[in-house]
Every structure is written in C-alpha cells, then in structure tokens.
Amino acid sequence: MMFALAYTSMSGAADNTDPFVASTSVAVVSTDSGKLQGFVQNGIYTYRGVPYAKAERFMMPEKVEAWDGIRPALTYGEICPIPPMSGVARDELFNPHRYLPQSEDCQFLNVWTPGIRDNKKRPVMVWLHGGGFTNGSSIEQVAYDGENLSRKGDVVVVSLNHRLNVLGYLDLSAYGDKYKYAGNVGMVDIVAALEWIKTNITEFGGDPDNVTVFGQSGGGAKVRILMGTPAAKGLIHKGIVQSGAGFNSTVEQSVSRRVAELTLQNLGLTSEQVDEIQKVPYLQLLEAGNKAREQLRAEDRTVRAGWAPIRDGDYIPAHPDGPEFTPQAKNIPVMIGSVLNEFTSIHRTPPAELQADNKNNWSKETARAKLMEQYGDKADAIAEAFLKAYPDKKYADANFIDTWGRPGVINNAQLKADQKGAPVYAYVFTYESPVMDGVGMAWHCAEIPYIFNNVNLVSTATGGGKVAQTLADKMSSAWIHFARHGNPNHPGLPEWPAFTSEGGATMIFDTTCEVRYHHDKELMELLRR
C-alpha cells in the first residue's frame, strides 16, 4: 500500500514492484525530534544516519534539537574519530569494510524495519559494533547491513555509532563535576541510543519492551557491561555476546585517573587548565593519551590501561568479569559463543604471504613438527584432544586452537547458568570459509555475515553461494528466534538445550550443526596446565 504512493509527482511512471522507493510521500516517520525521510528497499524501510543525541567533547549526551520539515535519513552519519589506519590489508580481505568520514558529532543510528506505524510489536535487535572500545562504527563492516536480517525475521534492526578511544573513555572525573562521567561517555552514548529506541521505536513497528542487544568482540563486551549498568535497566531484555567474553573489558578508576593525569601532562596542561583539552585537535589528544597509557605500562606491565569503560562504582558499579554473573541480568536470557580460531589463523600472517604456507597442504609430519614447536611434549595429547573435540577437523588444524575466547565463554556460561535465572545458550562457530583455500579458517569476525544473513553481500570473505547461505539461514534464524522468544531453537537446527554446569550443551555451527556436551573439556584442561 505504501508502495502505491511512490513517485506520484514524477513524470517517470510509478511501479509497485520497483525494489527501491523514496519520496516525501513514502517512508516518512515522526520521531520526538522531528520527521525523517527514509527509503524502502526490497520491502524494508531503511533510515540511515538518524541523530539520537548530541554531545560536546567529554560531556554527557543531550537530546537532539528538534527540526522543522523532513530531514533526509538516506546516508550513514559520520563515525567517531579513530586512530589513523595503516592500510587496507588483511582486515579488508576477510572483513569487507565501509570506511566513513569521521566527526566528533557522531551520535547516529540506523534502522531497518519491515513496516512503520503498523502497530506490530516486532522484536528490536540492536547491534553493538566491535573494534574494542577504540575502533569501528555502526556500519564498519559491510556485513553489518541490517536489511536481510530484518526481512528474514520480521524484526527491527538498529545499529549505532558512539564515542570511542580517548573521546569515549578519558577519565577526567578528578577535574570537576562536569567531567564526572567523561571516562564512560562512550557507554553513556549507547544508553542514550537505547533511550531513543524506547521512545521512538514503536513508530518504526518495533516493540520497546523486547530489545535484544547483540555484539561481537568489543561489541560483545559492551553487551556484558550493559547487563550490569543500572542506567540500561529496563532498556534491554536479551543479550548476545559473540566472541566478546575474552575481553577483560573495563578499567579500574585508579588506573584511568592516572591515564588522564599523564595525558594532561603530555599536553602541557595543568589541572586548572583542564578545559583547554576541549580544544586540542583530535590526533594530538589521541597521541597524548596513548603516550600516557604507554608510560603507565612502562611502570607496570601488568596494568590494564586500554581505552575502555571505567569501573567508577557509579555508572558501572561492578566488574563484569567478577566472581558472579551480574545480578541485574538474572532474568535476561543470554546467548554466548566464540569462533574456532579467533586470533590464531590469519592474524599471524601478512596478507601477501597468506597462501605461501597453507596448512591444507601440510604433510602430517610438517603439522606435527609445528605442533611440537608450539606445545612441546604435550603436542600429541593436544592433537588427540582437539580431534576428539572437533572430529570433522584436520590434524593440522590443531595448530590453530583459540585460547583467547573459548575459556571466557565457558566461564560466563557457567556463571550465568549457576545464577538459576533466565537461560544461557552456548555455541562455537567452526565453519572454514573456502575463500583463499581456507587459510582464514574461522577467524575473529567470521560468523558475522551468517548472523546478519549477509553471506552474499561479502562473498569475497564467505565464498557466498549455497553452502554459506544454508548455514546463514540456520544461524540468522537462531538469532531471530532468540530475539523473539529468548530461545534460539528453531526447526532448522537440532534440539539446542540451555547450557548448564553439568550438561555443558554447546551448538557447533558448521556445514553440519550439532549439539555437543562439554566437548572440549579435556582439551581446555590440557591447555590450561
């Protein structure tokens, strides 16, 4: 019906079957700040670059000023400034990117929905991007595009930019009340976006009372932190942590205040001159902050001083990696998992040499020699335990075992299960992309296109086609079912029980999907020793 209104004022004839429609009579929505013009593409209403807040540097986000008329929301907004990139290289090869202009005015979100103002209460899936707390954006990866997921699941997909690195996490709280939350404004931005969603998402056909936050890597860490953030209470109802459990993801306030102190020193500013920091050019500010972190680490190599949210006992009261799963999240269903290889495969090799030493061509002798090099006399036991855990994998693959992400998944899943509240579901993604003859394996980020049902959008990474699409159907359906019901089970998958300390049920996502139980217990114990 909406389609029929398209192009009515134009000489070119309107056509209800056209895949794309945008005009002032179509796809216009009202928000609490004003009207937005989006577009309809293949049946999905799309709004890009929607301002959800505005903020001065280091200050709390405020409501967007209302505007008159109809504001175009056809293009992505500027992203938060990030450290300069050294080149395209491997990350682009495996994770096709959208690089965008940067601005400190970066509080924009994007919405994809099958309908507007139709009184349907669709689940809302809010994507939190990765890149630690330093890099990335709402659409950094091409695979983050929400159109296909929205259509497949009849869900509203939202993704958002927020403040990062020195702009998001420089803890100036020692220098005056107005800087009280400066060390957490990156997280506060996310909460502001969730508040915008609560207020406005009904207009976009979404249910403000069924919001799932999902994220990968740093985005997964953001999900975990939000589950223990009082300001986010009531704004999120389900959480999915993808390859984000390995992050020790927050910083002690004693450390973050020392970083700020050294940063001011590096800029030649006294504490009385703190307000001058508002005017320092971004790259100079970043450099001063990064130098401060290095100075701190030179004093003590064990200190964690990354750009990340601050455990200030107020905005973020508890350690997300503490001895218990945050009580606030007791009734929030959680899905948590990792990929088989995370940082062990391609992340070691310069791109031009990726095919020079392909593990698929190794003899067993070569593979074993490399295992011995890595694990010494435990090599044979580890290879055996690996093949027991993953019987469809090759002997050579034992050289690429992830110990970064998987232990955190097990630990988090156990803590959550032991809480005896809402269920937790665990998974490992083990599918090896055929592109580049499998040298990438299941790299950190590899599962993202399958979740978003976007394998053909990034076929240079996934290989596209039927094999990838079959897996994408299974995985995206699981995410959708979880967002809708708090349970990922659907007819395309074998029965997937919730994780318990005793059972340890874990879905293995691969060309064959199957549930296994504490499948890598022996392997993880061997590696821990």
Added chain:
Amino acid sequence: MMFALAYTSMSGAADNTDPFVASTSVAVVSTDSGKLQGFVQNGIYTYRGVPYAKAERFMMPEKVEAWDGIRPALTYGEICPIPPMSGVARDELFNPHRYLPQSEDCQFLNVWTPGIRDNKKRPVMVWLHGGGFTNGSSIEQVAYDGENLSRKGDVVVVSLNHRLNVLGYLDLSAYGDKYKYAGNVGMVDIVAALEWIKTNITEFGGDPDNVTVFGQSGGGAKVRILMGTPAAKGLIHKGIVQSGAGFNSTVEQSVSRRVAELTLQNLGLTSEQVDEIQKVPYLQLLEAGNKAREQLRAEDRTVRAGWAPIRDGDYIPAHPDGPEFTPQAKNIPVMIGSVLNEFTSIHRTPPAELQADNKNNWSKETARAKLMEQYGDKADAIAEAFLKAYPDKKYADANFIDTWGRPGVINNAQLKADQKGAPVYAYVFTYESPVMDGVGMAWHCAEIPYIFNNVNLVSTATGGGKVAQTLADKMSSAWIHFARHGNPNHPGLPEWPAFTSEGGATMIFDTTCEVRYHHDKELMELLRR
C-alpha cells in the same frame, strides 16, 4: 567450465550455479609481475587492488617488483591521500561513496572481465575518476563498480588510482633533473596504467588495440589531456569526456614553478634542501602547498594555480583548451557531453535544507521572481529560450541553467568536428532523479550510474527501479557500442548523427531520448551576452 573447478578441495560441495567463486584453481591470471587470485561474481572475473606501478614521492613510476606465488587481488588497494573531509553530507546523499584507507603507495587498478585467457578481443574501457586532480579514487563512488557494465557489454572494464593534489602535481622541475616530471606524475601514473593494460590485458580477455578512456569531471579533463599527451599515443583509441569540458584543466609552468617555490618557503626549505620534502608528513606538505596557491592568488586573482597537470612543453606540449583540437587525436573518435544542471541545483543548498524550498512546489510567480533576481530584465527571454531548448522541463527549472559545462561541450565538439577526422558525438543528460522529490535534478555526477548500468546499486540516488533501469540500458549500451565501434548508435536509441558545426546534433538522455539540433543555441547566446 571454470566454475566446475570451484571449491574442489573443500568439504562444502561445489555448485556450478553459485554466484561467487574464488580459489587457487579459479580466476588466477598471470601478469608480467606475477600471478593474481581474483574471484568470479555473477559470471564476471574480478581483480581488485592490482599493483600496476610503484613510485617514490614525486618520482616517476617504476615497474612493480615481481612476486612469487599467487597474490590475492580480492580487495581494493589504498587510494592516494586526499585533503581531509569535513563530513558525509550532501555528496554522499547524491553520490554514494566508498571511502578507503590512504597511502602514498597507491598505484592500483581494478579489472572486471567476462573471461580470461579465452583469446577474445574485448573492447577495454578504462575509467578515469573525477574529483578534479585533487580528490577521488578508482572506486570513490559506488557507481564506479565495473561488474554490470562488463557483463552487459562483454567488455573489459578497468579503473585506477593515481597520484593527486600536491603529490601528483607539485612542479619541482626547477630543482634538478630527477624532479623533471614531478609536476605531472599524476598523469604519468595514468600512462603507466595504460602501459600495464597494453602488456597484460590480453590475459584478461581484452584487446590492447581497442582501449577507450572515459571519465567524468576531472576524469573527463584527464581524457582530454591524454588525447594530446605524446606518451599516451597508441595506448588509447577512443575517448569519452563526461562533464569534463568545463575544466580549464592545466597550469602554466611559470605558475606551477612559483607554487613549488612558495611551498618550499612555507616548509622552511631552501632549494639545496629540496630532497627534505620527501620526508615531510603529507598533511603538512598539503598545507604548505595550498598556502602557496593562496599566496599566489592573493597576488593575482586571475591566475590559475590549482593542483593540475603542468603545460611543461614536454610531457604535456599543448594547451588542451587551445584554439584547435589536439592534432594527435585526429583519428580518435570522441563522445562528449554534460548534465543539465551540473553545479546549479543541490550544490547551493545544505543537505538538511534540501526539501525546505523545493522548486517543484513553487508557484509560477515565485519561480519568475527568482528568475528576475538572477537575470534581471533578461529573465523572460531566458525562460522562453530554456523551454524552447527543453520543452519537457518546467518553468521553474529555468532557474537552474548550467553555464559551466555546456559551453565547453559545444566548443570542444565544434573544434573536434572541424578537424574532419574521426567523429564526435554530443549529448546532454537531463533526467531528474525522483529521490528527494527531484531537488537534485541532473546534478554533476548524476549520469554515472546509468553509464555503468548501476542504477540499482545506488538506488538512494537514482531511485532505482524500471524507469532508471530503462535509461541505464540505453546509455550503457551507447557507451559500449562507442567503445566497440567508435559509434554509440544502437537499436534502443533514435538515430544519433555525429556532431557537426552546421548540424549540431545532440542526444538528449531522459525518459524519452531524442536527438535535437543546436537546440539551445538561442539560450546559450542569451546567457553569453
């Protein structure tokens, strides 16, 4: 047959109908520097980020060092550094972009072809990007993607990055022989790419003896300059100048040497210290060069001191905008045109205000008042002449007449026709995109998606769908026929005669395409007065 080899070493079953294929057994080509792994997408072999040369700053490009094994060519290469962008804004709205990481090692090209090593001699279409000589890249706009054009025309499409702005056109020739061509290395890079094509394109199923260079805006200016560049002789066989005839596109050497002199001064370098300029960080170098240009303009506002190729009487011997069409191009067929509105519509209005004052809603009184403001007592005559020239347009549209591009097209077409050599074909693109209810009109760059048959790739700008696709079919076919035969005529268009001074035949590309003869002569004369 190539498809059948896909994925043979993988557990996921190969499928001949998969839209995307890449493995070491498929899409591998040999170049004179080594092997490249590309991919096949929807039947088109694609190679991205192929290195065609390498160069130190300000130095001539050299042959790429040969490599062993197979180099992946799956991702775009780094682009030449460009001035920092202030934001996404309007340009992204109407010309969806691909922003890419930047590096001074930027000599990369991309190839799209329907077949490799098949002894077919396909026309080669080499796209030269716009952005003056300061901005842009081989894939700056999403619409530059060559896949659809390659498939439609059975042609090989190539696009390339080259050096720009201060890196491509700082004329240090006064400071030693090694800097002899420093002021033209941006053009020399393009010629190096054309030489790479001559050497290697047979492997990609292309005909090295039928190369068409086509480009828009600055890219069109590049085409015109190449037609008079001795080093490009024999490397190009046809030329298409899209909205590039309005550029006064080269710089006098007396001016360019003065810019270089002031640049060194601004950097605090003496002429003996000239080699130090190799180590100056890019942004500092750009700033010093831009300041030099401003200093020169402060002395004399009429001087043309943009970043652009230098008329050094050697690499570029003649003024491309001289009193005759360059004799070297006598036997090169040319197509030349502009768009109806170029810089007169959206380029005046901030994006948030685009819909605030939409000409489609003006009363005749409002439209006439605005015309009076612009043209005084000539307003009525101009409106009348405009509607005579473009009878399908509206009265209000007379407020948006382009006088930047169209006079240059007429002048160039006449000079070329008077040369009595190969033919010249003229066009005006007048189609008004329905997106944003037509506020964009036929803006500078608007025709590009139609040429590349990519209207649905950038539907936020074109509106996509059948109306846009019909026009894209007509236009891309004309470009393909011109590349193949030196003549754009094809059955989907009315008969399109070559332009002559007497006849003045001009194809109007719009929902109805028609040839008109000196159709805007009266209008242009009125505006010239």
